[in-house]
Amino acid sequence: MKAVILAAGMGSRLNMKPKPLLKVGGIEIILRSMKLLSNHVDEFIVVAGKFYDEIKSFLEDVPFKHRIIKNEHPEWGNGYSLKLAKDHVNGKFVLLMGDHIYSEDFIREAIRGEGLIVDGKPSYIDIEEATRVKAVNGRIENIGKGLEDYNFIDTGFFILDDSIFEVANRLPDDVSVSDIIRDARLRVYEVSGYFWTDVDTEEDLKKANWLLIESSIKDTDGLVSRYINRKISTRISALLINRVTPTQMTFVSFITGLISAFSLLFSIQAGALLYQLSSILDGCDGEIARASLRKSPFGGYIDSIMDRFVDFLFLGILAFMFPSSLLPALFAIFGSFMVSYTREKYKVEFGKKTLEDRTKYLIGKRDERVFIIMLFCLLGYINLMFWIIALLTNLRVLLTLVTVWRVEISEGGKR
Amino acid sequence: MKAVILAAGMGSRLNMKPKPLLKVGGIEIILRSMKLLSNHVDEFIVVAGKFYDEIKSFLEDVPFKHRIIKNEHPEWGNGYSLKLAKDHVNGKFVLLMGDHIYSEDFIREAIRGEGLIVDGKPSYIDIEEATRVKAVNGRIENIGKGLEDYNFIDTGFFILDDSIFEVANRLPDDVSVSDIIRDARLRVYEVSGYFWTDVDTEEDLKKANWLLIESSIKDTDGLVSRYINRKISTRISALLINRVTPTQMTFVSFITGLISAFSLLFSIQAGALLYQLSSILDGCDGEIARASLRKSPFGGYIDSIMDRFVDFLFLGILAFMFPSSLLPALFAIFGSFMVSYTREKYKVEFGKKTLEDRTKYLIGKRDERVFIIMLFCLLGYINLMFWIIALLTNLRVLLTLVTVWRVEISEGGKR
Numbered sequence: 114m115k116a117v118i119l120a121a122g123m124g125s126r127l128n129m130k131p132k133p134l135l136k137v138g139g140i141e142i143i144l145r146s147m148k149l150l151s152n153h154v155d156e157f158i159v160v161a162g163k164f165y166d167e168i169k170s171f172l173e174d175v176p177f178k179h180r181i182i183k184n185e186h187p188e189w190g191n192g193y194s195l196k197l198a199k200d201h202v203n204g205k206f207v208l209l210m211g212d213h214i215y216s217e218d219f220i221r222e223a224i225r226g227e228g229l230i231v232d233g234k235p236s237y238i239d240i241e242e243a244t245r246v247k248a249v250n251g252r253i254e255n256i257g258k259g260l261e262d263y264n265f266i267d268t269g270f271f272i273l274d275d276s277i278f279e280v281a282n283r284l285p286d287d288v289s290v291s292d293i294i295r296d297a298r299l300r301v302y303e304v305s306g307y308f309w310t311d312v313d314t315e316e317d318l319k320k321a322n323w324l325l326i327e328s329s330i331k332d333t334d335g336l337v338s339r340y341i342n343r344k345i346s347t348r349i350s351a352l353l354i355n356r357v358t359p360t361q362m363t364f365v366s367f368i369t370g371l372i373s374a375f376s377l378l379f380s381i382q383a384g385a386l387l388y389q390l391s392s393i394l395d396g397c398d399g400e401i402a403r404a405s406l407r408k409s410p411f412g413g414y415i416d417s418i419m420d421r422f423v424d425f426l427f428l429g430i431l432a433f434m435f436p437s438s439l440l441p442a443l444f445a446i447f448g449s450f451m452v453s454y455t456r457e458k459y460k461v462e463f464g465k466k467t468l469e470d471r472t473k474y475l476i477g478k479r480d481e482r483v484f485i486i487m488l489f490c491l492l493g494y495i496n497l498m499f500w501i502i503a504l505l506t507n508l509r510v511l512l513t514l515v516t517v518w519r520v521e522i523s524e525g526g527k528r
Numbered sequence: 529m530k531a532v533i534l535a536a537g538m539g540s541r542l543n544m545k546p547k548p549l550l551k552v553g554g555i556e557i558i559l560r561s562m563k564l565l566s567n568h569v570d571e572f573i574v575v576a577g578k579f580y581d582e583i584k585s586f587l588e589d590v591p592f593k594h595r596i597i598k599n600e601h602p603e604w605g606n607g608y609s610l611k612l613a614k615d616h617v618n619g620k621f622v623l624l625m626g627d628h629i630y631s632e633d634f635i636r637e638a639i640r641g642e643g644l645i646v647d648g649k650p651s652y653i654d655i656e657e658a659t660r661v662k663a664v665n666g667r668i669e670n671i672g673k674g675l676e677d678y679n680f681i682d683t684g685f686f687i688l689d690d691s692i693f694e695v696a697n698r699l700p701d702d703v704s705v706s707d708i709i710r711d712a713r714l715r716v717y718e719v720s721g722y723f724w725t726d727v728d729t730e731e732d733l734k735k736a737n738w739l740l741i742e743s744s745i746k747d748t749d750g751l752v753s754r755y756i757n758r759k760i761s762t763r764i765s766a767l768l769i770n771r772v773t774p775t776q777m778t779f780v781s782f783i784t785g786l787i788s789a790f791s792l793l794f795s796i797q798a799g800a801l802l803y804q805l806s807s808i809l810d811g812c813d814g815e816i817a818r819a820s821l822r823k824s825p826f827g828g829y830i831d832s833i834m835d836r837f838v839d840f841l842f843l844g845i846l847a848f849m850f851p852s853s854l855l856p857a858l859f860a861i862f863g864s865f866m867v868s869y870t871r872e873k874y875k876v877e878f879g880k881k882t883l884e885d886r887t888k889y890l891i892g893k894r895d896e897r898v899f900i901i902m903l904f905c906l907l908g909y910i911n912l913m914f915w916i917i918a919l920l921t922n923l924r925v926l927l928t929l930v931t932v933w934r935v936e937i938s939e940g941g942k943r
Binding site: 410411413414415417418421422425429432433436439440443446447450451453454455457458459460461462463464514517518521522 | 825865874
């Protein structure tokens with residue numbers, strides 16, 4: 114299947130850059146769509162107008178098969194852009210707006226549809242500016258910006274087949290896609306409630322950026338992460354996402370962690386606060402990676418290993434400074450490791466992505482440990498802190514083993 | 529597909545137990561075959577004779593669908609047993625001897641064949657006692673024990689179809705399977721060089737037991753494991769395999785490890801020797817599990833977690849006893865842990881079973897670490913030992929990271 118991307122817009126009110134090349138959520142709008150569609154689409158047909166050169170040069174570095182067509186009359190309306198794609202597609206194809214931002218969830222659902230994908234309850238766009246659709250019996254009755262009587266919003270995403278060109282050719286060249294599909298009485302397919310949007314103002318851009326980061330939060334977060342760290346890390350990510358790579362953030366958080374550990378030698382309080390800061394920053398790489406579709410196994414791998422090293426260094430230096438607490442310190446270091454190890458090894462042996470929900474509510478995840486360590490360091494109770502972390506982590510490990518035993522032996526095979 | 533298992537033999541020379549119910553390599557001969565065939569076969573037809581009651585009662589606990597038929601005239605020869613299976617199979621079916629031991633590799637190849645599975649170079653059986661086959665143009669010309677002119681050995685494993693019963697019915701009731709297939713001029717299919725055998729004497733039993741354990745050794749072993757530990761652990765496994773479960777062996781090795789750590793408080797030398805003993809015993813659970821087809825994810829999971837705990841306890845107690853070595857001790861504990869963690873986490877993130885061969889020759893695996901620790905403890909160089917383990921393990925971790933970087937980034941995607 115091929116996809117036609119209409120990118121012949123006349124430029125945005127934002128700046129003189131073509132909208133499809135604006136970075137939102139860490140990635141150019143058009144590239145996000147291409148990445149998300151790349152599993153379903155084998156070639157992209159991009160129709161560009163005024164910004165043909167910029168878009169062409171941008172696409173040169175893009176690893177997806179594509180062809181770029183020049184629309185010499187972008188002022189005629191986007192229907193003419195669609196017409197230009199006629200000779201490059203056959204059978205079923207996807208049509209989408211190059212300046213709309215679609216989320217992974219939206220595309221996953223939309224790709225299964227047929228006709229115009231419409232949204233019945235759009236939460237993320239400005240209804241005033243939106244193209245409204247009146248559908249009757251699953252087909253378009255009317256479509257347009259000012260429509261008073263409407264039941265859906267046009268998402269700018271279509272699953273068409275080449276019969277649309279017969280309709281298009283009956284109409285004059287200076288029509289819009291809306292005119293063509295109204296005339297075709299195209300089917301509508303509802304995909305409601307997922308994030309997609311069109312950006313027109315600086316405000317829209319910021320909002321879209323923020324929503325993409327917010328939706329990239331993992332649902333396996335611990336309590337401290339959920340109620341404290343994420344509130345801060347997402348704001349940092351939103352500020353930085355269009356400027357840094359996830360790997361850079363991994364190293365920023367790692368370096369902060371190293372500094373926090375060595376700061377202990379000068380001030381326990383400063384070290385503790387920096388440790389908590391590194392834990393907050395530790396959320397940013399994942400947020401940026403997921404929001405900008407740059408999540409990678411190597412990123413996850415190196416991030417988790419650096420976490421282990423920072424934890425070891427922080428607790429190890431503290432153990433050195435308080436040798437009388439060596440016993441709980443060793444168990445705290447061991448337990449902190451084992452929380453991760455028992456979880457990862459479980460995935461390896463049982464080939465599952467996560468352990469059952471039962472461990473989800475156990476306290477002792479990294480965000481929670483770091484926070485507790487910080488609190489007790491600030492209060493000066495180092496020995497007590499070691500005991501608490503030792504107990505908490507080793508208890509969590511024990512409960513993990515019991516859970517695995519229950520899940521896999523009671524309900525699974527026996528050895 | 530169904531499988532017919534001939535288990536109407538008149539009893540062995542070994543003892544009065546029916547041969548199919550003898551435990552070899554930790555599992556009854558007939559149950560091994562059933563387990564290995566269970567992915568290919570949906571019902572087992574077991575023909576029993578003199579030992580019908582024993583076999584029937586044994587099969588009651590077996591989790592595979594089966595039907596047991598009584599042969600009232602086992603003295604007539606095993607051809608009559610085959611005839612009795614006629615009404616219970618249709619189309620293609622497997623026929624095998626209930627008293628033969630087949631390895632996983634043999635069955636994997638044999639199941640793809642057609643006709644009589646023959647072995648051109650049997651390494652594990654007594655040619656004098658074996659049934660010899662003369663095949664010409666892929667079909668049986670002659671078959672029998674005393675045959676002078678032969679090119680194959682009968683493995684007692686067949687892939688037949690129900691046309692064999694037409695031939696069988698033309699022959700008298702007191703014939704052997706050999707007589708029937710000779711008359712049918714059955715096809716032969718060569719599967720050579722894999723372990724399979726028939727056991728007649730105590731000697732045979734021991735040999736088969738040993739071969740099954742030897743072939744269960746993992747090829748990811750470290751140097752110490754390969755040249756020292758396995759020589760001893762396989763002998764222990766061979767002695768115990770028909771008496772203990774893998775889980776019991778896991779606990780024996782774990783308890784030995786715990787004792788070794790606490791022994792340090794009384795004698796470093798005794799502790800060190802016991803630690804090495806626990807490392808040797810640590811091989812037995814896996815050997816027994818694989819040889820007896822009882823390998824389980826939970827077994828692998830709990831075994832590796834107990835290893836981590838024993839290592840931590842041993843090095844932790846030593847660190848306590850030699851507080852001046854705390855710095856290298858902490859890094860030795862950390863590095864030992866990270867050797868496992870970086871390997872397991874790699875499997876999780878990249879969905880691969882093992883890291884590339886490149887890390888295979890890095891020293892620092894558990895068997896090697898334990899051996900080095902033992903040596904230096906015996907010599908009394910505790911501080912040096914901690915430094916060596918700290919360097920060795922952390923170097924291995926570093927090289928693992930570099931390898932992952934090379935394999936996954938140079939050759940894979942980029943973040």
